[in-house]
Amino acid sequence: MTDINDVFANATRVTKTVPLCLKGDLQAEWEDLERQRQAALAKPRSDSLAGDNGEVRAITELMESVREQMEANVVPFRIEGLPKRKWSNLVAQHKPRPQDEEAGLDYNAETLPVVALAACCVDPKMSVEQAERLVDETLTQGQWEQLWWTVLQANNKKVDIPKSVSGSA
Structure with a gap:
């Protein structure tokens, strides 16, 4: 039988890497x-x-x-999902605007993404101000969308066990 304390001790959250040149x-x-x-x-x-x-x-x-x-010149951004309650609290702090609700979003699309990036990016670590600067001054729209999509996936998806590659060679 599995001991829940072993589960707590060995669990890690969904982590993804986004390599951006x-x-x-x-x-x-x-x-x-x-x-x-x-x-x-x-x-x-x-x-x-x-x-x-x-x-x-x-x-x-x-x-x-x-x-x-x-x-x-590739920088790997390592994104780690937050625990469920911490993620839902973060989303709740960024209430959707009418245009967000019309788009089917349950969060403010202007304020949550950058704050969530700062909260979820474990390497390189960054403050909200640094995340804003990264998004506003460095990344293209396509790079930003890839990074934001990964933040969403890390917080809303389960761990997928990959199929074996040994039989495909």
Whole structure:
């Protein structure tokens, strides 16, 4: 029989990670190089035995360098769900506005998300003021939506046990 004290001692809350590349200008650099690579691939090749792959190879190497820079600038945001009562109390502190209720929300869509991010993000830790700055000055709309969606999932979803990958190889 399971002892409830063992359950308390061993339980952890739903935790998710959102990796975000925060060096967005590298995306444009990658896309420019990809266009150059496609154009180089479309050029007719010379009849020499060595081929004409020098340009494509050089562009590919530059693309790999940009990809490595993008990877080096990924910040993993670790989001941990709150205990049920703490989450529901947090939501209750941010009563929905009429437009939120019309959208089917039970919270204020303007005030709760940033406060919830500060409460749920365990790495990097941040204050509400820092979360506001992150959202208002750093993240794009798409990055913010991905982060907010993860906060919602961590607080409203159960732990899903993944299927084994050993049989799929």
